[in-house]
Amino acid sequence: MPDQPFKDHFSAAAADYAAHRPTYPEALATYLAGISPGRERALDCGCGNGQLARLLADSFDAVVATDASAEQIAAAEAHPRVCFRVAPAEASGLPESSVDLITAAQAAHWFDLPAFYAEARRIARPGAVLALISYGVLHLDGAAEAVLRHFYTQVVGPYWPPERAHVEAGYRTLPFPFAELPAPDLAIERDWGLDDLVGYARTWSALRGAQAALGTDPLPDFAAALARAWGEPGSRRRVRWPLSLRLTKL
Structure with a gap:
């Protein structure tokens, strides 16, 4: 079990998270399935509302998706090949040597990593892939x-939690005591309107920190400034998040 308490920055915004967080590209799930030793079972840890888990279900017979937040699991959209569970990443509850792929997407910086890596080694089949994605x-x-x-x-x-620095570094600052595989060049790309972008900012843990510290909500001023810079009302813009991956075979 993890030595550190669960840092819950997202349960209060689970509905916004489900509505406004970007989904991962299909190419990511296809690539991970292609380097996995089998396609019987994948585990997605810190799954949020299941953005990556549902994509993995197109390539795996079964996906187990866990999150320590019951609210995030409750907001997840059901899928016939995805089993959503409330569980910490460090204690999946799965049998030994039972998983072909273990993923943690935009989540590993919250984990007790030594405990998580021990759990990954326990449940991994020979040659199973471990992927940290940000x-x-x-x-x-x-x-x-x-x-x-x-x-x-x-x-x-x-007001960003200190763990955010690992995301900005593309997870290169996280301990990763494994022989590392080369990662593909992938990105999330979407055509978004103004409301999409403001809704995405509403999910940020730093916004909730600022609201608590300042006693006011800075989001309306941001939305107004963004609208002035956006251009034609109702227009859409291509937005892009480069993906960072750390990969190994266990």
């Missing part, structure tokens, strides 16, 4: 990106 700050063209960057770094920046 995405950082999105990119978009034009003046709207400058507004977004200012809000991210200057307005709510001081």
Whole structure:
């Protein structure tokens, strides 16, 4: 079991998380399935509302998706090949040598990593893949990106949990005591409107930290500034999050 308590930054925003967090590209799930030793079972740890787990279900006979937050699991959309469970990443409850792929997408920086790695070794079949996946700050063209960057770094920046630094470093600062595999060049890309981007910012843990510390909500001012920079009302912009992966075979 983990030595550290579960740091719950997301249960209170589970509905917004389900509605506004970007989904992963199909190419990510296809690639991970292709390097796995089999396709019988995958485990997605810290699954949130199941964005990656449902994609993995297209390639695996069964996917177990766990999260320590009951609210996140409750917000997950059901899938016939995905079993959602409330469980910490460090204690999956799965049998030994029973999993072909273990993923943690935008979640590993919250884990007790030594305990998680021990659990991964316990449940992994020979040659099973372990994948830590993260995405950082999105990119978009034009003046709207400058507004977004200012809000991210200057307005709510001081209120990001310290673990956020690992995300910004592409997980290169996380301990990863394994022989590492090369990672493909992948990204999340979406065509988003103004409301999509504001809704995404609403899911940030730093926003909730700023609201608590300042006693006011900085999001409406951000939304207004973003609208001024966005251009034609109702228009959509291509947004992009480069993915960072750390991969190994256990």
